[in-house]
Amino acid sequence: MEIPNDSPVNPEQVTSAQERGNPADMAQSGDFNNSNSKKKKAGAEAGTSRGNKSFSIKLAPATNLWTTQKNGAVKLRMEETCCGGVSPLTVAQMFQETVNQCGDHVAIGFKQTNQWETLTFAEYYGECRKAAKSFLKLGLERFHGVGILGFNSPEWLIANVGAVLAGGLAVGIYATNTPEACKYVAQHCEANILVVENAHQLKKILEIQNQLPHLKAIIQYKFALEVHQPNIYMWKAFMKIGEKIPDAKLDEIMDSQMANQCCTLIYTSGTTGIPKAVMLSQDNLTWTANTAGKMVDIKRAGRERVVSFLPMSHVAAQMMDIWIPMKFGAATYFADPDALKGSLVNTLKEVRPTAFLGVPRVWEKIEEKMKETSAESSTLKRKIAIWAKGIGLQAGYNNMYGNTSVPCGFALANSLVFKKVRVLLGLDNCTKYFTGAAPITKDTLEFFLSLGIPIFELYGMSESTGPHTVSQKNYFRITSCGKTMEGCKTKVDKPDELGTGEICFWGRNIFMGYLNMDEQTQEAIDKVGWLHSGDLGKFDEDDFLYITGRIKELIITAGGENIAPIPIEDSVKSKLPIISNAMLIGDKRKFLSMLLTLKCYTDDETGAPLDALAPASVVFCHKHECPATFVSEVLQKNDPLFQKAIQDGIDTVNRRATSNAQKVQKWIILEKDFSIIGGELGPTMKLRRGIVLKMYKDIIESLYVD
Template sequence: MHRNLCTVFAEQADKQPQHIALVRILKGKTVPLTYGEYLRRVIHLSAGLQATGVSFGDRVLLLSENRPEWAIADYALLSLGAIVVPVYPSLPANQIEYLARDSGARVILVSDEKQYRKAIEVSKAVPQLETIVVMDPPAQLASNAVSFADIEQRGADVPDAERRFRERITQIPPDHIATFIYTSGTTGEPKGAMLTHHNLLSNVDASLQIIDAGPGDVFLSFLPLSHVFERMGGHFTAVACGATVYYCETLFTIARDMQIARPTVMLAVPRLFESIRDRIMESVTKQPSLRRRIFHWAFRNASKAAQAVRGERRWTPWLRLKHRLADRLVLHKVRELTGGRLRFFVSGGAALGKHNAEFFHAFGILILEGYGLTETSPVVAVNRPNDYRFGTVGKPIPGVEVRIAEDGEVLVRGPNVMLGYYNKPAETAEAIDPDGWFHTGDLGLLDADGFLRITGRKKDIIVLANGKNVAPVPIEEQLKTSPYISEAVLFGDEQDVITALIVPNFERTREWAKMQGLMVQSDSELVALPEVKQLIKREIDRLTPHLAEFEKVRRFTLLDHPFSIETGELTPTLKVRRHFIKQRYAKELEAMRR
């Protein structure tokens, strides 16, 4: 018998069939699904998809928001030996068409009418895409479309479906490809990373060795399951330890849904923490003077107590007393925003920033920052609940080797490293050397205690006209700690000085302008104000006094609109597409060179 993602799932479902596995939050109400029901639906969908023609090795696109049917479809397809190609629901039809063509997909599963319309458009352009399966179908379906419920019912009618399912999953070898996960394409067209059952399971097993989780835990899932971080951590790992997963209703209901689910573990990206921090500080500014003073007193003493917890200063009886009082007055209220029983967040996808980790730690909220890539299934390193160091991404996980090349690049070797990029042998050879080391493209340092710190992206290094090298990411992250700066992207190749495109925090900046008696009708008028430009200049100077003179931002342009996925500046994982921005704002950048 082979051990793979499906056998781990079936084993857990058999162990605790009555335990709640999945909970969908719908219109503020909860719709639970037990592990036993979860397995039954996977068996039926698997049999129905097989009857529809899905077979071993077929590529199938999965285009849906987070919901129980996503998870059911994933395991059903994997149980057939199919290769699942998850697709971000935010992608437009033309980008989905590229994934369909490149992967050679024959079938696509979609969530609702909006995604169905995209699938119809793609199927017209890609003849090999034969079948569309719709979870929430419209009244009328095209001839090549069928409802998810009909496929399930078809499977339920298959004689001996459960026995066939159980026999079939034991025959899937660990080195069989489970999924193509397409990289987000920050520097070029997406590439399909081929990850096996063993790749992903090695990451699940290593994660559970260092982060204690079990049936008593509740995960709240809001990051897209099409992202390898959420899929491995909030899907495969949650199942492997027998936990319960709640699915957020939308990205706009996270605050409410934390109160409903009361999670103990949650995977997130830095933007969530930045948003929560901004809301907390904005709320404080609107409080009466006495309450503001109480908050700041509590936060100062909580920060000192958190330093003592981290071993950075000594506990004293007086500090303990002040911390207890601060907790009673302020700190517990902030923890209640997460539901009140959160053990820790795990942060990935982008740099968290030491300041963010320290801010939340002061309130008793631990954020464990990690590091990984699509190509490494994804986790390479992560801080542990009892072994963490803010400002780093933790130590490598068990079984994974990390070393730093002579040029500072982070190299990774282990069972989590992908087979390669689908149909791209040259790119695969460039990424994985003959000794099995994956070249991440990231720059980093390993300290004496084995903690990894990511310092930048190799391709993003700016080389000034005088030959000086500047790593933009740490500077950008520092600038974004300003309450008035949402995004900052640095440039300077072959220039005399560093320049930046800056997206203000429009809400906070408008409030500041109003307090100064400056009235504007639009964001365009706001960024044109000389006073606002001076505000941002003061913030840049305040936040970067420690930089070398050649690293400092000397010229900047304020943009009058936020970056977005739809306009192309951000990837579906909300990373800045630096090269696209360079092209789109070429006129503004050229003006700053003069």
């Protein structure tokens, strides 16, 4: 049955796919292989077959805090605090514990022919066991990768968790990756199995499969196969392959797993070189899920709902959509693949989540849409909204500082504006609004705070299994990323006179190391075990952490993607010999743009750039039928052929980008080249990015005007 828009999702009202039966063509729809009551019963029994056994602590011998070997083990950073000292669990143990406690609660919700279907935790666990046995049947080896390439779906979760239960390494691959980027990940993790969403993703793998010596099988989980090969399976067929594998064999593998060994790889985007595989242990996942969930007040056993729409290859999405729900018995509902293109609000209205995580760009898009709608409303409605938001902002700041009193008129503002806004957004049941993965502006935070929607910032990185500092209703500050999680430690290394220094982490959330990368691991984790974030920050007097900048020259877009500017800038200069300096712009922005300068003569005494073009520049201009010999002439003429030549060079660089977020969308040529005397370059000719941002602020802003 369709979930009514005026009521929250109720597990009692939504029948499961197993109870109702599935469409005839399950392979076409990507549905699960449980179409009758006997199979449902078997799946439920599989979910609870191990009973209410007490779990023993299982740790491999280890003396070091880090390792780079896939089968290595690390010493856990146990603390005496209640959180830091909890007993380690494997993923299998955590999952079984939840099934025993709330096996009949909804675990997964997904759309099937425009109707919501669900799986309970017992059924979800049963499906993961089936996937694990099928992986084993296909030849999955211990500590070898299972790569998953596609948009979020139940199959994504089941493949991911199934890989862990089977003793493999779960490896998310960004759906926007090129075939070459997919090849690197698959080779590096020695993937035995690749799970792809559809024909588009399958095509990428078929281009590179001959270069993947460890690959044994490919599984497609949506739509019909267009290519038929002996090693390619549809999801339905895949889930049957392992039926004859004894449960006892899988149980033996699960029982042999150790909490301080690796089970998941999170690949960085390769912003400072080749991508690094962040090794996360079983304890990293289970401990962080438990601690973070408690810190942000996640309720247990069927009382929470989340919507999955951010890329599951990202650690934040995995923690929010997989591991915290698994630990606390919360339900994960899947948005449509076009969620970020406009359909997300529709899903929110139907599911009405109790907790919602959006990267800054998601919140900004919602803000932009609301402002557009407001501009089209009547004068009276706009005045009421302005009045209400003023009251809401004051109330929000009062609450932030522990003052529970509300301004006069708050009840009326809440009735006329705030409640209606939350209903329109599908957030009327939401009590926890989060943002992370990138910086968010104060303006956006205050916009939502004024509407009674306080957004709580989380801060961390893949190397800290996601969150390290958190905010929630009882402790948050605008522009702060919150307080350190219990059981963890944060220090500001080498602080300056203002107390600003590099932020360093300690805790059981700290990763094991980068797979097969000793040097990079030792750069990240110092000799006494602190993880160096590369971010600059400071604490206030109440122990709230504020991020003030980054040591490394990374750009973090509004969508949360980390991008190293230098490789892109160097590529542009390589393709366009007329370019002297190129500076990538895009921090906290919707897209990347670039400032360009042309090669020209310089003053012999001062080194100041002159207007006259250097010979290489003149040659480039003449080659493209532009007669200019001065920079000013190039800008004045604005010759179409010249403009096309520059754009062609940019396009060539863009074609090598591993994702759309790493493509340069706009560019502009400046009136003069960068120089030491001009202030753009330092004594060693190094680009002074902060100075350039200030000097050319107006020009940069013009690139982002719609």
